[in-house]
Amino acid sequence: MSESLITHRGGCHCGAVRFEVEAPARLRVLDCNCSLCRMSAFQHVIVPAARFRLLQGAAMLSEYRFNTGVARHLFCQRCGVKSFYVPRSHPDGYSVNARCLDAGTVTGIDMELFDDTRREQSTAAVAHLSRA
Numbered sequence: 001m002s003e004s005l006i007t008h009r010g011g012c013h014c015g016a017v018r019f020e021v022e023a024p025a026r027l028r029v030l031d032c033n034c035s036l037c038r039m040s041a042f043q044h045v046i047v048p049a050a051r052f053r054l055l056q057g058a059a060m061l062s063e064y065r066f067n068t069g070v071a072r073h074l075f076c077q078r079c080g081v082k083s084f085y086v087p088r089s090h091p092d093g094y095s096v097n098a099r100c101l102d103a104g105t106v107t108g109i110d111m112e113l114f115d116d117t118r119r120e121q122s123t124a125a126v127a128h129l130s131r132a
Helices: 035-040 116-125
Strands: 006-011 018-023 026-032 044-048 052-056 061-064 072-076 084-086 093-097 108-114
Touching (some): 006 093, 018 044, 018 093, 026 035
Antiparallel strands (some): 018 052, 026 044, 044 093, 084 093
16 A cells, blocks of 8 residues: 655745655655765655646756766755755655654654665665656
8 A cells, every 4th residue: 555645835945946856644764874874964865756846946056966966966056955866776766854754744753774775775765756
């Protein structure tokens, strides 16, 4: 049985970038230990592209790519916050930072390690997250 989805809204620190995402009220969040996620404390809520909508701020986003260049890290040019991006592990979806969701719609969080030192196994274990 699939979980029912609700609409969560969120954005960057300064409010220039706003988005909404359809996900369960109780979130499954991935804690990645790669260098960038570890340093920025990013908490991944991965969804298919069809369940993510950028509401405002497209012109405020800057892109950063490194290593393989597959992941599209998107930051607000004004405040520097990465509230979502297109991850290497799920290039057909989005990873939203659970820390950037507005208060009021998340009822709980189930945290799971995404071990970047075992990228292929970790990606295979969570491949279903970006499917509609």
